Amino acid sequence: MVYEPVIGVEVHAQLQTQTKLFCSCPTSFGLPPNTQACPVCLGLPGSLPVLNQRAVEMAVRTGLALHCELNLANQFSRKNYFYPDLPKGYQVSQYDLPICGPGWLEISVNGKSKRVRIMRAHLEEDAGKNVHDEGSEDSHVDLNRAGTPLLEIVTEPDLYSSDEVDAYLKTLRDLLVYLDVCDGNMEQGSFRCEPNVSIRPKGQESLGTKVELKNINSFRYAKDALDYEISRQAELLGEGGTVQQETRLWNVQNGQTAVMRSKEGxxxxxxxxxxxxxxxxxxxxWIEELRGTIPELPSVRRQRFTQDYQLSEYDSAILTDSKGLADYFESCVKLFSHPKTVSNWVTGELIRELHVSGTSPEDSPVGPERLAELLQLVDSGRVSLKAARDLFPELYSTDLTPEQLVKEKGLVQVSDEGQLTIIIEEVLAAHSAQAEQYRGGKEAVLGFLVGQVMKASKGKANPGKVNELLKQSLAT
Amino acid sequence: MALFKLTLKELQDKFTSGEITAGEIARAYLLRISQVEPKIKSYISLTSREDLLVNAQAIDDGLKAWRKTEPLMGMPLGIKDNICTKGMRTTCGSRMLEHFVPPYDATVMTKFKAQKPLILGKTNLDEFAMGSSTEHSAFGPSRNPWNQQHIPGGSSGGSAAAVAADECVAAVGSDTGGSIRQPAACCGVVGLKPTYGRVSRFGLVAFASSLDQIGPITKTVTDAAIMLNALVGHDPLDSTSAKRDFPDFTKSAKKKDIKKLVVGVPQEYFAEGLDPEVAEKIQDAIQVLEGIGGKIQEVTLPSTERAIATYYLIATAEASSNLARYDGVKYGFRAKESKELAEMYHSTRSQGFGPEVKRRIMLGTYALSAGYYEAYYAKAQAVRTMIQRDFDAVFQEVDFLVSPVMPTPAFRLGERLEDPLQMYLSDIYTIPASLAGLPAISIPCGFSSKGLPIGLQLTGRPFEENIVLRAAYAYEQATNWRSKRPVIRS
Known part of the structure; x- marks a missing residue:
């Protein structure tokens, strides 16, 4: 029997607001336990929630980008359950009237594009964290995270492979990062995914029994967990068994899923x-006002880069991977209109340096203006390509303009014919044997002579010019 | 006349004119409380003598520099113990919060404190404001100053008893289904439940969020207006607080007639179950209202009979969720020696809550459960809307409604403790205005043959406390029920 998996995904995206969803506590991470918690976060008697308008704004912008129908009147509900990290004994969430109704997101899998239907997206508050002491029976509760705004984005069961889920998650993550509503960090938990998967014999219309997967904190694990779960279910059905409706936890250590709670639980x-x-x-x-603030989205921009700048799919994808990098590229192209060259530098030198220093494109010490200036210097022959490449990391740690740095380093390229002719004559005099060989038809010797001129000029000579002048001298 | 017998207005006048000092007021009330409190038990916590005298001294000293007084400056107030007071324990009448000291003030406390009153203490209530007699307080019931064998009403029974027994000049209570008006009626004082949203709920420990409202309990209608002035106003910390202008309510309590006002008499409030003595007093009051210029008109509120069921579904559903936070994890009572989490929750909540609170949590949990939600909670919300529409329709024709507050005078302690349904019925006339969010006042309108006070309820349109106060004041002036005071032998 050939089975087909059917997958839906819930994503919890932490919204990048300054303050929490229902109080004015900061959303900062990594601070001592319970220091970012006020009476509202702690669920003290008599405390009341006040909605953060910025969170609503981010939800609306996301809804617009996901082509969702927005519910002009939506509502918060209480989800009641007991847990130590849930200070009020209920989570404030949205239930029957979410802020965003049905929409869709276009993804691309193996060169084919596909629309994934979004069922809904709703706002809710995060819980705190339970901290268990190693080797002790004590547990502690840290409520710093309690009340942080989350947007839960739920798809219809429209995904049919772990590759499609991977593409969906990455496309959604890019979109949220582009919108500046979420930092998309899966490891730190600001972008969490919970897929649910069922399988059915290929060709069958009705859906099988679904299993929810939790504890997935990287794209890799999402794929691994789904692949494992799909084959587990297929094996189970193949043996004549039935799949139980349950929630299962992904275990990274053994690469398997295990029951967390059953439907009855x-x-x-x-x-x-x-x-x-x-x-x-x-x-x-207000919606129209917000619509105006939505930037060009990654998939659209990628396409435009390949068309307008004649870049490869590959380069366009790298450049549009983050909004900051794509913006950097475009600012630079405005000042230096050779897109391919700029692309090479941005995807090469710039990304390398950003990576080494752990900086974002927006905060790069070498902004698009300085890079454009450096590229101008290369283009005009003031500095060699090699010297420019060597200089780039130094530009990073100085306030000098590229022009000033080139001068300071004495790297101004010599293109002056008079100066070069003098050096060439000296080189030819010192290497008359090789000059004769060249004149005798052994053209490969030219490379050696160019090298000697470059050496004599301490690398400052313009190699193109040297080539040209050497040929002239040898012809006489 | 002894200081403690004065109304808020009279005390204010004497203080403002410099005739008496805050220190004298403090000492007079400390003495009065020491004499009366052992019998009445209005308070759960009292401000210490030392602290109170220091506060009073600070007011008297500061007065020279400030050169002006605030309406509540130096006025001795009682605060219901479900309103958070920074640094002063707030128990809600529950073991669960027996030692809970809030790190912040409720918005109404912040407003009060800006006027520098004398906060005498925190008054008794049914646990988490759930009850009609204060018998559900974990710290024992308060007594009715008119007859100590009878209940003072509830849940703000401590506040009403304290005002009636002159243990404070005015108090604040909270009203969810009648918890200000019913005890005011039982104790022969004035109790005003403002329009829902008029007064901030921030810092009021929630019982049923869509119904809870803070309001004054006072000796006179004028005093209620003075207190209301201090309580009202939009609060950015409470999303349900209304962004509405408010007048100077003391100006509403000036006219001695109600000419041009149409008085609605809802026939459903005079049906079966109403004590004949109470019915008679209310009829007398209606005649008085007619005598001072009101045009009397009979009206009908057909959904009234559904109000109690509706209320006990909505209020308990909200309560079941509001009280989930008392789990022993963060603050308040935690049962000892639990081996695991579920056991800790179970023991903490079993031991920390009293029987009435547990009963309501169970009712509310049931009403919200999967499979029952539509039949109970959703249906109750639909009926609530019907009740609101009844009022909307009636208020097209009349300016305010007149009715009893309670079907009977205050019943005896213990009489209804074992019969929750009978207890719930004592709120039958106060619940509809709560469900509709309307302003309503309870004022004295006579005494039963046993000498227990009977209350008259006037209910107005949303945000028309001014009309309610005007009518209540005119009625109060046309009668003289306040001249009779309870005698508490010490």
Whole structure:
């Protein structure tokens, strides 16, 4: 029997607001436990939530980018359950009236594009963290994270392989990062994914029993966990067994999934509208205003780069991988209109240096203006390509302009015919034997002579010019 | 006349004119409380004598520099113990919060403190404001100053008893289904539940968020207006607080007639279950209202009979969620020696909550459960809307409604403790205004043959506290029920 997997994905994206969803505590990470927590975060008696408008704005912008129908009147509900990291005994989330209704996201898998339907996206608050002491029976609760805004984005069961899920996750992550609503960091948990998967005999319409997967904190694990789960289910059905509806945890160590809770163990969350918060109303004027703030999205930009700048698919993909890098590239091209050259430098030197120093393109010490200036110097022959490449890392740690640095380093290329002719004559005099060989038809010797001139000029001579002048001298 | 017998207005006048000092007020009330409190038990916590005298001294000293007084400056107030007071324990009448000291003030406390009153203490209540008699307080019931064998009403029974027994000049309570109006009626004082959203709920420990509202309990209608002035206003910390202008409410309590006002008499409030003595007093009051210029009109609120069921679904559903935070993890009571998490939750909540709170948490949990939500909670919300529409329709024709507050005078302690349904019925006339979010006042309108006070309820349109206060003031002036005071032998 050939089985086909059917996969839906829930993503929890942490929104990059300055403050939490319902209070003014900062959303900063990594601070001492319970220092970023006010009476609202702690669920103290009498505390009340006040909605962060920035979070709503980010949800609306994401909804627009995902072509979602926006619910102009949406509502927060309480999801009731007991857990130590949940200070109020309920999570404020959205249930029957989410902020974003149906939409879609286009992904590309093996060169084929496909639309993944989005079912909904809703706002909710994050819980805190339980911390378990190694070797002790004590557990601690850190509520710094409690109340951090999340956008939960849910797809329809539209994905049919782990590759499609991989493409969906990466495309969605890029989109959120482009929108500046989420930093997309899976390892740190600001972009969490929970796929659900069922399998069915190929050709069958109805869906099989689905299993939810948790504890996936990298793209790699998403793929591995799904592949494992798909074959586990196929094996089970092949043996005449049945798949149980359950939630399973991915175990990185053994590369397997294991039951976390069964359907019977599922909570009754007793959702009801949160009486402490008014229904959220979004007016259409504001939506249009926000629509204007949505940048060109990665897939569109990638296409434009290949067409408008005649770049390869590969280079376009690298350049549009982050909005900052793509913006850098375009600013530079405006000042130095050789896109291919700029692309080579950005995808080569720049990315390498950014990587080494751990800087983002926006914060690069060598901005697009300075890079363009350096490329001008190469283009005009003021400095050799090799010298420019060597100089790039130094530009990083100085405030000098490329021109100043080239001068300071004495790397100004000698293109002056008078100066070069003197050096050439000296070289020819010192290597008359080789000069004769060349004149005798052994043209390969030219390379040696050029090398000697470069050496005599301490590398400053313009190699093109040297070539040209040497040929003239040898012809006489 | 002894200082403690004065109304808030009278005390204010004497303080403002310099006739008396905050120190004198503090000492007079300390003495009064020491004499009366052992019998009435209005308070759960009292400000220490030392602290109170220091506060009073600071006011008297500062007065020279400030050169002006605030309306509540130096005024001795009681605060219901479900309103958070920074640095002063706030128990909600529960073992769960017996030692809980809030690190912040409720917005109403911040507003009060800006006026430098004398906070005498935190008044008794049914646990988490769930009850109609204060018998559900973990710290024992308060007594009715008119007859100590009777309940003072609830849940703000401590506040009402304290005002009636002159243990404070005015108090604040909270009203979810009648918890200000019903005890005010039981104790023969004035209790005002403002429009939902009029007063910030920030720092009021939630029972049922869509119904809870803070309001004053006072000796007179004028005093209620003074207190209301200090309480109202939009609060950015409470999303449900209304962005509405508010008038100077003391100006509403000036006229001695209600000419041109149409008084609605809802026939459903005079049906079966109403004590004949109470019915008679309310009829008398209606005649008085007519006598001072009101046009009396009979009206109908057909959904009234569904109000109690609706209320006990919505309020308990919200409560079941609001009280989930008392889990022993972060603050408050935690049961000892639990081996694992589920056991800790179970023991903490079993031991920390009293029977009435547990009953309501169970009711509410059930109403919200999968498979029952539509039949109970969703249906209750739909009926709530019907009840609101009933009022909307009636208020097209009349300016305010007149009704009893409670079907009977205050019942005896213990009489209904074993019969929750009977207890719930004592809120039958106060619950509809709560569900509709309307302003309503309870004022004295006479006494039963046993000498227990009977209350009259006036209910107005949303945000028309001014009309309610105007009518209540005119009625109060036309009658003289306040001249009779309870006698508490010390």
């Amino acid at each position: 599922a909570h009754d969350y007793r959702y009801f509208p949160d009486p402490d918060l008014l229904p959220v109303t979004i007016d259409s004027e």
